[in-house]
Structure formats: C-alpha cells, structure tokens
Amino acid sequence: MALLCLSPLNRLLANKLSKRREVANVVLDFSVRTATTHTPQFLGLPKGAWSQQGGYETAGEGIVIGFIDTGIDPTHPSFADDISEHSYxxxxxxxxxxxxxxxxxxxxxxxxxxxxxxxxxxxxxxxxFNSSQDYASPFDGDGHGTHTASVAAGNHGIPVVVAGHHFGNASGMAPRSQ
Known part of the structure; x- marks a missing residue:
C-alpha cells in the first residue's frame, strides 16, 4: 500500500490518479497555518485516530509512503530506524x-x-539543473523534501532545535510507516 501526497492538483488529474491500483489515496493540498510540532494535536491524533489504532507506536505500520520532492536527508532523526524499542x-x-x-x-x-x-x-x-543548490542524487538540496517526508512519515517525539532553541517535539502523522 502507498500514499501519494500531491500539492495543488486539478480534479481531473486527481481523479485519474486515484483510479490506479498502485495508488491508495490522493489528497488535494490546502493551506493551513504552519505549526509543525503541534500538527498531531491540531488533527486530534493523540485523542482520536492514533488511540483508536493502538497509539503512535503503531500508527502507519505496514505502509510505505512515497514522495516526489527535492530529496531527503538520510541523517535526519525523523528517519532513524533505531529510535524505538520495536525495530521496523x-x-x-x-x-x-x-x-x-x-x-x-x-x-x-x-x-x-x-x-x-x-x-x-x-x-x-x-x-x-542548478548545480549550486541541487544534487544529482536523492540527497535533499534545500530541505523541503526532508520536511515534507518527516511531516507525513517522520518518527514520533523528535526534538526540534533551531539555533539552540527547543521548539517542542515533532512527529510524523504515520510515525511507524516507512
């Protein structure tokens, strides 16, 4: 099973993609106020869907999420595979x-x-191709892909520290997904 997240997309393309057997879900993007470390609370996950499905410890397990974006930083703690007591x-x-x-x-x-x-x-x-900021590599040149992937599939409880300031802990919406 895979989840394909797409930025603003016309209804015709969304409808066409949603009918393909490889695509589990197509979600049209919409704007909300940025509050990444609080998104699970904003969506009601700790008291709603997560708790109904066994908690964040299992949320997303068995799902592989695919992204097409600027790349990914494999050293980001949101993508560590040794963070929980249960291996992936x-x-x-x-x-x-x-x-x-x-x-x-x-x-x-x-x-x-x-x-x-x-x-x-x-x-x-x-x-x-802008070789001063892009990579001919899966590595993320500007952080956008890493950010987007971590919002959907990042590990749970990752400290967000910027310039020495702690902004809370972040979690992907499906932290046990891959």
Whole structure:
C-alpha cells in the first residue's frame, strides 16, 4: 500500500490518479497555518485516530509512503530506524531502490527510509539543473523534501532545535510507516 501526497492538483488529474491500483489515496493540498510540532494535536491524533489504532507506536505500520520532492536527508532523526524499542519490519512486497551517489552513500537507506532515487537527468539535459543548490542524487538540496517526508512519515517525539532553541517535539502523522 502507498500514499501519494500531491500539492495543488486539478480534479481531473486527481481523479485519474486515484483510479490506479498502485495508488491508495490522493489528497488535494490546502493551506493551513504552519505549526509543525503541534500538527498531531491540531488533527486530534493523540485523542482520536492514533488511540483508536493502538497509539503512535503503531500508527502507519505496514505502509510505505512515497514522495516526489527535492530529496531527503538520510541523517535526519525523523528517519532513524533505531529510535524505538520495536525495530521496523522489512516492508512486504516493497521493490524500491536505494540509489547510491557521492552525496547519498551506501547505508543511507535503512529499515525506516527504505528507498530513495533521483530524477535529475531531464533537468540536466534541458539545462535547468542548478548545480549550486541541487544534487544529482536523492540527497535533499534545500530541505523541503526532508520536511515534507518527516511531516507525513517522520518518527514520533523528535526534538526540534533551531539555533539552540527547543521548539517542542515533532512527529510524523504515520510515525511507524516507512
């Protein structure tokens, strides 16, 4: 099972994607006030869906979430596979690839971050690849992909520290997903 999250998308494309057997869900994006460390509370997860499904300890287990974005930082604690007392299971029927590059060395993928690829060839060929900020690698050049992936699938209870200031703990909406 996979969840495909897409930014603003027209209804025709959303409808077409939602009918494909590989796609479990298509969600149209909408704007809300940014409060990443409080999103689980905003959505009512600690008292609602999480508790009904066994708590954050199992929320998302067995689901592999796929993202198409700027890349991912495999060193981010949201994607560590040794954070909980229960190790991540090898996902059933997952056939993804962990592409190795200079910026994304062997070992970047683990049981939490199970696959990563880059698709820079077209941008390079078309002359629109910005090598000063982008990578021909799964590594995230600007942090957007890492942020987006951690909001959906990041580990639970990750301290958010910026310039020495603690802004609470963050959690992905499906912290046991991969």
């Amino acid at each position: 299971p090898v996902p059933a029927h997952f056939s993804g690839v962990c592409e190795v590059t200079r910026e994304f060395p062997s070992g970047s993928c683990n049981r939490k971050l199970v696959g990563a690829r880059h698709f820079a060839a077209s941008a390079i060929t078309r002359g629109i």
